[in-house]
Amino acid sequence: MACNFTMGEATRLITLGVAVETPHHAGLAPCLDYQSEQPLAPGTLVRVPLGRRDVPGIVWRSGGSAAAGVELRAVRQALTALPPLSDAWRQLVGFAAGYYQRGLGELALAVLPPELRRLDATQLDRRLARLPGAVPSVRDDLLAPTLSTSQAAAVAVLVGAAPVATYLLHGVTGSGKTEVYLHAAAQALAAGRQVLVLVPEINLTPQLEARFAARFAGHRLVALHSGLTPSQRLRHWLGAHLGQADLVLGTRLAVFASLPRLGLIVVDEEHDPSFKQQEGARYSARDLAVYRGKLEGVPVVLGSATPSLESWQRAEQGAYRRLALPERIGGGALPRVRLVDMNLLPRDTQSAAALSPPLLEALQARIARGEQSLVLLNRRGYAPVLHCGACGWKSACPHCSAWRVFHKGDRTLRCHHCGYTERVPRACPDCGNLDIQPVGRGTERLEEQLAQALPGARVARIDADTTRLKGTLEAQLDAVHAGQVDVLVGTQMVAKGHDFRRITLVAAVNPDSGLFASDFRAPERLFALLLQAAGRAGRDAEQAGTSEMWLQTWHPRHPLYAALRGHDFAAFAATQLREREAAGLPPFSSLALLRAEAKSTEAAAEFLHAAAAAAAALPESAGVMVYPPVPPPVARVAGIERMQMLVESRSRVALQQLLTQWLPALHALRHKDKTHRAVLRWAVDVDPLAI
Ligand code: ADP
Ligand code: ZN
Ligand code: ZN
DSSP, X not given: OTTOOOTTSOOOOEXXXXXXXXXXXXOOOSSEEEEESSOOOXXXXXXXXXXXXEEEEEEEEEOOOOOTTOOOOBOOEEOXXXXXXXXXXXXXXXXXXXXXXXXXXXXXXXXXXXXXXXXXXXXXXXXXXXXXXXXXXXXXXXXXXXXXXXXXXXXXXXXXXXXXXXXXXXXOTTSOHHHHHHHHHHXXXXXXXXXXXXXXXXXXXXXXXXXXXXXXXXSOEEEESTTSOHHHHHHHHHHHXXXXXXEEXXXXXXXXXXXXXXXXXXXXXXXXGGGBOOSSXXXXXXXXXXXXXXXXXXOEEEXXXXXXXXXXXXXXXXXXXXXXXXXXXXXXXXXXXXXXXXXXXXXXXXXXXXXXXXXXXXXXXXXXXXXXXXXXXXXXXSBSEEEETTTOOBOBOTTSSSBOEEETTTTEEEOTTTOOEEEOOSSOTTTOOSOEEEESOOHHHHHHHXXXXXXXXXXXXXXTTTTOSTTHHHHHHHHHHTTOOSEEEEXXXXXXXXXXXXXXXXXXXXXXXXXXOSSTTHHHHHHHHHHHHHTTSSOSHHHHTTOEXXXXXXXXXXXXXXXXXXXXXXXXXXXXXXXXXHHTOTTSSEEEEEEEEESSHHHHXXXXXXXXXXXXXXXXXXXXXXXXXXXXXXXXXXXXXXXXXXXXXXXXXXXXXXXXXXXXXXXXXXXXXXXXXXXXXXEEEESOSOO
16 A cells, blocks of 8 residues: 555655644644654544644645754554545535635544544554445346436436536425436446435435435445444445445535545435534535535536525526426326415404314314324424413523423423423412413424314324434334324424325414514525425325315415415515515625624624724725624523624625635634633624524
């Protein structure tokens, strides 16, 4: 091996730039210089001394010369049993670190399996020896279904001699997008290449994994997500890195998998917010997948029934190639959308709020026919707040600017922001009144109301509370698939992806809350959620004709609902894009959000004001707008005050240039200037999802 050093050779010392896990703000260069007697290729994993510790690192550049007279410390150990990480991998990580404004070494090491960072050369050898051997040579399952006309057309473009490009596969729910991925993957595998498939949530991996594994029995498939044990994750990562695994299926972190023979990237449900990392390096795995495709010269397929407006806009401009699957497999109709105008209900039923009589009748009719229904409410718990009618007390969280949610099952008041939990008080803590009442409704209460209103029906609930234990979600989904449930109550968790066969009615009992939310992406998210949820109904072609989506609304004439009625994503997208363009919002501008956390609102705001002044002093601030600091929707969490400041530019490049010059100055501001001592943390979010 090229990396093996034999003692007889000349002992000229070589300088290496090594990426180590120093935080960006430590003010250190992206790479630290070390010396080695042995030439080490860039991408080699090493262990190096840093201060008094021994830390993992990645050789980023070889050669280079240290300043004269500086005594460099020596690399302790090189993990040469592992092939170096490729140039493309390092470019991807380098780009991501720069774009999302994080330290290079910080990001590079953070995206490796945690176990790999701990190992020394001997331990690594042992792990490598234990890797599974070659895959048994079975043939892939050749029993792929005959493609529908539009599937065939999409596949023809994808596997044809088409130039490498980014594709937006816009397929209505149940149109067979997965089959298109499978065909494109088969083509890449046949060419001896590896395939990377990204999905938004761990929950959705088992179903997709099963379909890929069944089709490609002759190939090794590995999963990469945070639900694996550390040793599984290492084993799977090594399988991909060593080229033994042909298919890698994973959540956002898998976009950084090392894949020496990468031939295709698929991003399923590309619009899903879960592709954006919400802490540390706040990267978008979807956007990085597109970048990686260009970098490595491989096609990228972004699939969705409700594409993000960013991707839709790029397809409109011709930057992405659009592939459309406009019909459901088997010609099944999309569910008919029916609006229940809540204004027309008698006043007393209105305030009970609830479940409108026509909706209850529709549910009853399904139960009588032995069909299933899904009732959607995007809020868990029993009631979002408890209230004392005598003195006005409400179940506020003492540590957050939020209410604590009443969970009836375990009689607790729980803060969904900081986790603070107490037993429900018997009486009002302020005035002793025994009659404290839940206000509003979450899934737990909805389940109870449905069970009361539909005697004898088998009502079940799936949300983050019912699925906390490993395996419970699978068990609950199995029960639904097996027909043991008549009415399923759930949050957005059950609205996506699942291929329910017996559901013929989907109802959203309170969708209006998304119409007037302050975040500019709220309508986009609501539309996607409702259309995805509607897509759970009538997936069985025989029942598709009678399948329906019901919406209880106070705003039946809202254009969003009109577009939903026509299952008209294009019309909805066109309206939204016009509004965004007029308002100068993404995708017509680029945003970054600077957040500060402090013990007081004033301290956080002061820091942001100082930051704004620092930006204004930079020549790069031309063409970039820095807005005044504002509190986020929930300003105080766990006793910490948060403020945020929006930075916007019509030009992505201009925004990037400002951030690159500006952020180092902010590190200095916080570390040198004693007036900002009260600021606990600050961070930048490039392309934030919610503002
Ligand atoms: P989507 O992801 O677009 O919602 P799926 O890929 O889950 O749709 O496909 C919906 C259903 O149709 C699945 O059960 C799938 O097995 C089936 N299916 C897909 N393509 C075909 C085809 N060409 N012929 C028969 N069945 C198909
Ligand atoms: Zn009271
Ligand atoms: Zn709290």
